[in-house]
Amino acid sequence: MKPADPPKPASGPTRARAATLTDVARLAGVSVATASKALNGRSQVRAETRVRVQEAAERLAFRPNPLARSLLAGRTGTVGLLTSDLEGRFSIPILMGAEDAFGAGRAAVFLCDARGDSIREQHHVQALLERRVDGLIVVGSRTDPRPSLGRGLPVPVVYAYAPSSDTDEDLSIVPDSVGAGRMAVGHLLACGRSRIAHITGDVNYLAARERAEGAARAMGEAGLHLLEEPLYGNWSEGWGRAAATMLLDRHPDLDALLCGSDQIARGALDILRERGRTVPDEVAVMGFDNWHAVTDGARPSLTSVDHNLQEIGRVAAQALFQAIDGRMRRGVELQPGRVVIRASTVALG
Amino acid sequence: MKPADPPKPASGPTRARAATLTDVARLAGVSVATASKALNGRSQVRAETRVRVQEAAERLAFRPNPLARSLLAGRTGTVGLLTSDLEGRFSIPILMGAEDAFGAGRAAVFLCDARGDSIREQHHVQALLERRVDGLIVVGSRTDPRPSLGRGLPVPVVYAYAPSSDTDEDLSIVPDSVGAGRMAVGHLLACGRSRIAHITGDVNYLAARERAEGAARAMGEAGLHLLEEPLYGNWSEGWGRAAATMLLDRHPDLDALLCGSDQIARGALDILRERGRTVPDEVAVMGFDNWHAVTDGARPSLTSVDHNLQEIGRVAAQALFQAIDGRMRRGVELQPGRVVIRASTVALG
Numbered sequence: 001m002k003p004a005d006p007p008k009p010a011s012g013p014t015r016a017r018a019a020t021l022t023d024v025a026r027l028a029g030v031s032v033a034t035a036s037k038a039l040n041g042r043s044q045v046r047a048e049t050r051v052r053v054q055e056a057a058e059r060l061a062f063r064p065n066p067l068a069r070s071l072l073a074g075r076t077g078t079v080g081l082l083t084s085d086l087e088g089r090f091s092i093p094i095l096m097g098a099e100d101a102f103g104a105g106r107a108a109v110f111l112c113d114a115r116g117d118s119i120r121e122q123h124h125v126q127a128l129l130e131r132r133v134d135g136l137i138v139v140g141s142r143t144d145p146r147p148s149l150g151r152g153l154p155v156p157v158v159y160a161y162a163p164s165s166d167t168d169e170d171l172s173i174v175p176d177s178v179g180a181g182r183m184a185v186g187h188l189l190a191c192g193r194s195r196i197a198h199i200t201g202d203v204n205y206l207a208a209r210e211r212a213e214g215a216a217r218a219m220g221e222a223g224l225h226l227l228e229e230p231l232y233g234n235w236s237e238g239w240g241r242a243a244a245t246m247l248l249d250r251h252p253d254l255d256a257l258l259c260g261s262d263q264i265a266r267g268a269l270d271i272l273r274e275r276g277r278t279v280p281d282e283v284a285v286m287g288f289d290n291w292h293a294v295t296d297g298a299r300p301s302l303t304s305v306d307h308n309l310q311e312i313g314r315v316a317a318q319a320l321f322q323a324i325d326g327r328m329r330r331g332v333e334l335q336p337g338r339v340v341i342r343a344s345t346v347a348l349g
Numbered sequence: 350m351k352p353a354d355p356p357k358p359a360s361g362p363t364r365a366r367a368a369t370l371t372d373v374a375r376l377a378g379v380s381v382a383t384a385s386k387a388l389n390g391r392s393q394v395r396a397e398t399r400v401r402v403q404e405a406a407e408r409l410a411f412r413p414n415p416l417a418r419s420l421l422a423g424r425t426g427t428v429g430l431l432t433s434d435l436e437g438r439f440s441i442p443i444l445m446g447a448e449d450a451f452g453a454g455r456a457a458v459f460l461c462d463a464r465g466d467s468i469r470e471q472h473h474v475q476a477l478l479e480r481r482v483d484g485l486i487v488v489g490s491r492t493d494p495r496p497s498l499g500r501g502l503p504v505p506v507v508y509a510y511a512p513s514s515d516t517d518e519d520l521s522i523v524p525d526s527v528g529a530g531r532m533a534v535g536h537l538l539a540c541g542r543s544r545i546a547h548i549t550g551d552v553n554y555l556a557a558r559e560r561a562e563g564a565a566r567a568m569g570e571a572g573l574h575l576l577e578e579p580l581y582g583n584w585s586e587g588w589g590r591a592a593a594t595m596l597l598d599r600h601p602d603l604d605a606l607l608c609g610s611d612q613i614a615r616g617a618l619d620i621l622r623e624r625g626r627t628v629p630d631e632v633a634v635m636g637f638d639n640w641h642a643v644t645d646g647a648r649p650s651l652t653s654v655d656h657n658l659q660e661i662g663r664v665a666a667q668a669l670f671q672a673i674d675g676r677m678r679r680g681v682e683l684q685p686g687r688v689v690i691r692a693s694t695v696a697l698g
Contacts, residue, residue, distance in 0.1 A: 078480075081460065086445050096435050099462050103473075108480055111430065111460035113448050124452075131427075131457060237646035263646060293642060297586035297612060 019060035028056035079107045079320060080128035082121065084162070085141035086113040089291065090309060094139050094160050097313025106321065107134065118147070125149060135320045138162075139313075143174055143207045156323035160316040161309070163332050171323070173316045175307040176334035177207045181214025184258055184286055184305050187339045189222055191346055193256035193284050196226055199243040199268065200260025203232035208260050211288060215258060227251050235260070240267020248275060255283060256345075262287035262294040262304055269298055269344065284345040300343035307337045368409035377405035428456045428669060429477035431470065433511070434490035435462040438640065439658060443488050443509050446662025455670065456483065467496070474498060484669045487511075488662075492523055493555045505672035509665040510658070512681050520672070522665045524656040525683035526556045530563025533607055533635060533654050536688045538571055540695055542605035542633050546576040548592040548617065549609025550584035557581060557609050560637060564607060576600050584609070589616020597624060604632060605694075611636035611643040611653055618647055618693065633694040649692035656686045 025035035030049060038045045038053035045053075056062075081098060083091045095111075102109050110128055114121035128136060135155045140146050140162020148166035149157055157164075163172030188196055198215050200208045212230040219226055231247070233239035240259060244267065247254060257272075259265035265287030269279060277283050279300055287295070290306035312335050319329055342348070374384035379398060387394045387402035394402075405411075430447060432440045444460075451458050459477055463470035477485060484504045489495050489511020497515035498506055506513075512521030537545055547564050549557045561579040568575055580596070582588035589608060593616065596603060606621075608614035614636030618628060626632050628649055636644070639655035661684050668678055691697070 078459075086448065087441060092436060092441060095460075096462065099435065099460065103461070108476060109460050110427075111444075111448065111458050112452065113445065127457060263642070266646070293612070297615070 019057075019062040021062070023060055024053060024056045024062045027060060028053045075134045075324070076132045077107050078110055078131065078133045079317075080110045080112060080124075080133045080136040081139065082112050082114060082124055082128070082136055083139045083141075084114050084116050084121070084146075086115075088141035090161060090307075091139050091141050093309035094313040094316070097310035097315075098137055098139075098160070098317040099313075100310070101314045101317030101321075116141075125153075129154065134324050137313075137316050137320055138164075139316075142205055143177060143210075144205065156320060156328055158316045158320045158323065160312055167330075167332055169330060171319055171329045172332045173312050173319065174332060174334060175207075175309070175312065176336050177210035178214035178217070179334065180288060180305045180307065180337045181211035181216075182218040183214075183337060183339055184211070184288070185215045185218035185222075187303070187341070187345065188256045188258060188284055188286065189218070189224075191256075191280070191284055194224055195251065195254045196224075196256040196258055197228060197247045197251060197254050198226055198230040198258045198260070199240060199247070199264055200230050200232055201235040201239075201264065208232060211260055227254055233264075235263055237263050237267035237270070240264035241271050242267075244268035244271040248272075248277070257283060257285045259285065259287045262289050262291045262302060265302055265304070265344075266294050266298055269300075269302070273299065280343070280345050280347060286339075286345050290340050295340075295342060298344065303342045303345040304340055305337045306340050308335055311335060368406075368411040370411070372409055373402060373405045373411050376409060377402045424483045424673070425481045426456050427459060427480065427482045428666075429459045429461060429473075429482045429485040430488065431461045431463060431473055431477070431485060432488045432490075433463050433465050433470070433495075435464075437490035439510060439656075440488050440490050442658035443662035443665070446659035446664075447486055447488075447509070447666040448662075449659070450663045450666030450670075465490075474502075478503065483673050486662075486665050486669055487513075488665075491554055491556065492526060492559075505669060505677055507665045507669045507672065509661055516679075516681055518679060520668055520678045521681045522661050522668065523681060523683060524556075524658070524661065525685050526559035527563040527566070528683065529637060529654045529656065529686045530560035530565075531567040532563075532686060532688055533560070533637070534564045534567035534571075536652070536690070536694065537605045537607060537633055537635065538567070538573075540605075540629070540633055543573055544576055544600065544603045545573075545605040545607055546596045546600060546603050547579040547607045547609070548589060548596070548613055549579050549581055550588075550613065552581035560609055576603055579609075582613075584612060586612050586616035586619070589613035590620050591616075593617035593620040597621075597626070606632060606634045608634065608636045611638050611640045611651060614651055614653070614693075615643050615647050618649075618651070622648065629692070629694050629696060635688075635694050639689050644689075644691060647693065652691045652694040653689055654686045655689050657684055660684060 021035055022032055025032045035053050038050040085091050099109055112124035114124055136157045137160055139160045145165040146162045148164040148170050151169050159170060159172040163174050164170035198212055200212055202208060231243045233243060257268050259268055265285050269285055272279055272283055279285055286303040288305045290304040295302040295304050370384055371381055374381045384402050387399040434440050448458055461473035463473055485506045486509055488509045494514040495511045497513040497519050500518055508519060508521040510523060512523050513519035547561055549561055551557060580592045582592060606617050608617055614634050618634055621628055621632055628634055635652040637654045639653040644651040644653050
């Protein structure tokens with residue numbers, strides 16, 4: 001069969017429309033169904049036909065619609081992104097990273113915010129399943145384990161930031177908080193500090209306890225100890241001011257304050273300034289979270305550990321795609337953070 | 350025809366399953382199609398039949414699935430939420446408000462982040478239209494007009510926060526920035542202040558210019574003037590510190606600083622503190638945005654204008670539903686803010 005002429009470009013000032021599967025089928029002289037099977041690598045098509053269809057697709061610069069491709073594979077090309085806390089500043093970068101990975105033409109994202117309410121979450125899960133999503137990402141607002149959505153769901157689920165409590169069955173992508181604490185102390189030690197105290201947030205947060213554990217371990221490995229046990233409180237500037245005041249009274253010779261969040265660190269910086277202690281010459285200060293609204297306005301600008309949250313979102317999205325393709329990983333995977341060095345630990349330039 | 354028995358509740362410890370349209374049809378002794386038409390108010394059903402179906406639905410406590418109802422009305426029950434800046438702190442509360450209005454079982458939300466890139470935005474719009482969304486909400490990250498998506502779209506569009514430049518055709522729900530400036534000065538005047546200066550952010554932002562305009566008007570209506578022309582700069586604490594320093598030097602007797610953002614106000618508060626000027630006794634300070642991360646940690650806590658962003662999202666979502674039902678409003682609708690009073694303007698408690 002002689003291939004037909006390719007479709008003529010549209011006339012007039014508008015650009016030629018993109019070639020469709022119908023155009024490819026016409027040019028290759030086959031049915032649309034056959035062209036589809038050939039391009040999707042199904043085995044029911046003769047090799048000779050497949051080559052002819054592929055040549056036609058190339059000649060027309062045919063780009064298969066990702067949605068159409070998903071539908072051919074029995075999928076909807078949609079995924080659900082279930083967050084417990086849209087307002088929370090940790091959820092957003094994770095959503096962005098996931099949306100980034102999905103947005104590359106691979107899937108459209110249904111967004112649902114459960115507002116920390118498990119009834120609402122169940123409602124959203126049901127609504128998403130009724131819409132036949134191909135998979136779900138569940139984004140938490142803190143790193144403490146959360147209940148699994150269960151083993152009975154018809155689609156794969158990946159947990160991000162807050163791990164599932166069912167670690168045998170579910171896959172969770174979470175920040176490495178012990179590693180973050182270790183990394184922070186490593187930076188302070190590298191800056192020549194040794195009389196280090198740790199002020200941190202609410203002891204009910206696993207992230208607070210794990211960062212403290214990592215910090216203590218890194219001190220131990222250097223043959224040192226923190227000046228005293230970590231001071232747990234809450235995540236506010238006010239607590240940072242109060243705790244820094246106490247520590248300066250008890251340990252006038254301290255040379256570094258490691259703070260469990262940027263806001264705590266901001267409070268500590270204000271007290272050091274008011275007491276005339278220079279930062280970083282006399283006392284180095286660092287925080288966690290790398291929250292620019294706080295780190296950049298501080299005097300001096302604040303060194304902080306960034307948890308690479310967008311990367312957590314991207315990795316979770318990629319793991320979900322793999323799971324949809326039948327390759328489900330399980331367990332808890334830790335994503336490392338990084339120290340962003342600013343003027344509160346090192347006299348820069 | 351005698352109605353059949355209602356379906357028996359499921360046995361065992363689980364709760365009875367919800368009644369389906371099939372159950373209603375069986376009980377009313379009609380076909381599923383007839384039951385559906387009767388419940389959706391179509392005119393092809395005889396009055397007697399309609400009553401029988403409605404009674405059956407009531408007896409079974411049948412709640413029609415909103416998705417099913419949308420589909421019967423020729424809709425997909427999905428809407429697109431297109432943001433230009435997912436990271437931006439103004440977009441998130443608007444998304445939350447819209448998600449809230451949609452999430453009441455009326456529609457599922459596709460989330461797309463254009464990252465401020467118009468090519469990416471076009472790609473997202475096409476992808477959403479291919480998925481046959483019933484409508485779109487476009488959320489901007491600043492109040493300056495943005496290009497319309499155009500008049501040729503097959504579904505209604507509502508713009509939130511950033512208005513469409515096509516004010517004749519499109520509907521935009523935006524904060525009332527002139528009113529916010531007026532409201533802020535009103536509060537300072539009510540607190541007995543009269544020697545008021547205004548520090549604000551980037552002059553290229555319409556919000557900065559409109560808040561300044563509202564502030565100047567409110568002063569004029571009180572027979573007063575701002576101490577000098579508004580000081581435009583940027584939205585940072587650093588600018589707040591620099592501008593407050595200049596103003597205190599030029600006007601040692603000023604009794605209020607109105608700051609165009611909470612971060613600017615935070616910088617101003619730090620300078621007042623360092624200079625030993627008491628707040629609010631000697632100088633009242635207020636900001637805009639009511640950003641809790643800044644207002645609550647400040648010393649004293651910061652009075653600020655809240656733009657009611659969640660309400661903007663809710664109103665936009667409700668307007669979109671009306672438009673989908675054929676009642677499209679047009680033009681720019683202003684949403685008022687509110688003053689949240691804290692200790693930086695009034696000696697509380």
